[in-house]
Amino acid sequence: MKRKLLLTIAGLALFQVGTFAQKTYIHAGKVVDVRNNSMLQERTILVEDDKIISITSGYHSGGEEDKVINLTDYTVMPGLMDMHVHMESETGPSQYIERFTNNEADIAFNAAVYAERTLMAGFTTVRDLGGSGVNISLRNAINANKIKGPRIYTSGKSIAPTGGHADPTNGMKESLMGDPGPEVGVINGESDARKAVRHQVKRGADLIKITATGGVLSVARDGSAPQFQQDEINAVIQTAKDFGIHVAAHAHGDEGMQRAVEGGIHSIEHGTMMTEKTMEMMKENGTWYVATITAGMSVAEYAKIPGYYHPAVKAKAEAIGPQIQGTFEKAYKKGVKVAFGTDAGVFPHGENYREFIYMTEVGMPNLEAIQSATLRAAELLGEEDKMGVLEEGMLADIIAVEGDPEQDIAVMEKVVFVMKGGEVFKNGKE
Structure with missing residues (x-):
């Protein structure tokens, strides 16, 4: 035997x-x-x-x-690598009512479709900058080979002050608004800021996103004004740094960008009203710029369709959307570090390639645009030793x-x- x-x-x-x-x-x-x-x-x-x-x-x-x-x-x-997507949603005239009708399961099934479409368009890695938290489960399902999709680095739920761009109760009647707090990414003060970061980390976020200014597609009042005090931004960034993760800042207005850069932000997203002073600050601090020109071009076009957007959104889309390509041109020629990002979800997922066209239209060489979606994107993620x-x-x-x-x-x-x-x-x- x-x-x-x-x-x-x-x-x-x-x-x-x-x-x-x-x-x-x-x-x-x-x-x-x-x-x-x-x-x-x-x-x-x-x-x-x-x-x-x-x-x-x-x-x-x-x-x-x-x-x-x-x-x-x-x-x-x-x-290819897209450094600004929203895998949970996609543009449409019914998008706002869906906040009240879609369950988490509905969001998840939709996100699975968007994820596969993104992968088939050649984007093997993305950075998801804000959703409900379903994006964390989506990442895990893709990593476990349960569904097809790109490699996802996600911020989970974006962080905003009360009434800010990422306050999920904006536009609701008072009985539905309540007083959301750090657990859902709504903060007021340094203590809330630290708790909100820690809560997203506990949920499994790979990075943190703040809405440093107002935005276009929320019904919050202003698209350009700063929304955080400096001490709140500093608290978010320092807490994230303690966990070894980056912070990205949605920002359209210049003052909000400057506060974010001063606090040590890793990347500025959109950057619509960026001035030369801010560009110099970003160069000095090594801050990345993710322009999302496709989002700007798209919202400006959708705003022309009657009834497509809420009236408050329509006004902001018409004013802010067309400016982003010009800002990108100035920042690129100024020498600000650029990584590719589109804001996919603001327009249909799978059309991410459009950003290459808009980038090269204003002077970026074709191969450098591809570099921004490969090597440079990997550098932004801190993964240049693995991919890109x-x-x-x-x-x-x-x-x-x-x-x-x-x-x-x-x-x-x-x-x-x-x-x-x-x-x-x-x-x-x-």
Whole structure:
């Protein structure tokens, strides 16, 4: 009996030694080198498990047990990264009434659809900047391979003062307003600020988002005025720093941006009325700028549709929306650090590629725009050692598009291949 057991163990050991993980050889006609903003020709990308093993010149393949993916007619690049999305919702004239009719389960099922659509558009990683908290469960479900979607870094529920842009009871009658507090991201004073951050961390947030000024799509009174006192912003940022996480600031008005930058904010979102003084402050402090031009362009167009927005929202959309592209142009040319973000959900998920068009229209070179959605986005996340470039040891987040984006940025709409973490989710050739 003992001899049979030993033989069995030996046989298993031989079997394990002789078993090899399948490798995938991707033959890429063109490859975007986002570190150097250049285009490489005829490369083989070797993938094993969830990592890139090597990238070599020419086309190579392995043994019969290995897989070859032929992308010789396409342009290959790292998976795209959108640093400002809202996965729980999507624009529509009924969006405001849905606050009262949708249950968490409704939000979750909708979010699953939006997540898959985002991934299929070539965005393998996103930063979700504010929802109900369902976005945390969405992230977990994707990580557990229960549903298809991008890798999500989420802020959970945004933090605002009472009556601010992210106060969930704005626009309700008094009997429904109540007095929401830090548990739902509504604060007044330093103590509330610290509690709100800690509560989001407890719920599982990867980062924190504040609404440093009013916004466009809430029925709060003003879209540009600052909404936090300096001590409140400082308390949020310091508490988040103690947990080792970043803070992003929604901001349209300049004074709110300056308070956020002074407090040590990691990124400014939208930045509509940003002045040169604020740009200089951001450069000095290394603050990131995520412009979301697509959101501005979209809300300005939707505001023209009768009844699409609440009257208070319509006025703000018409005034603020058209300005963002011009602000981006000034900030980019001033040398402010830029990462790609769209505010998807304010417009239909899956149309994130539009941001590339708006960025390049005002002077950003095509490959640099792609760099902002890959390497630069990874740097914003603090994950540049894991993703954002096609190099040995990086996560195998790889996409391919028809055409040459260096010559025509509009081809970013035509994503034919999506691999996330070594798993193929889309292959237009099959």
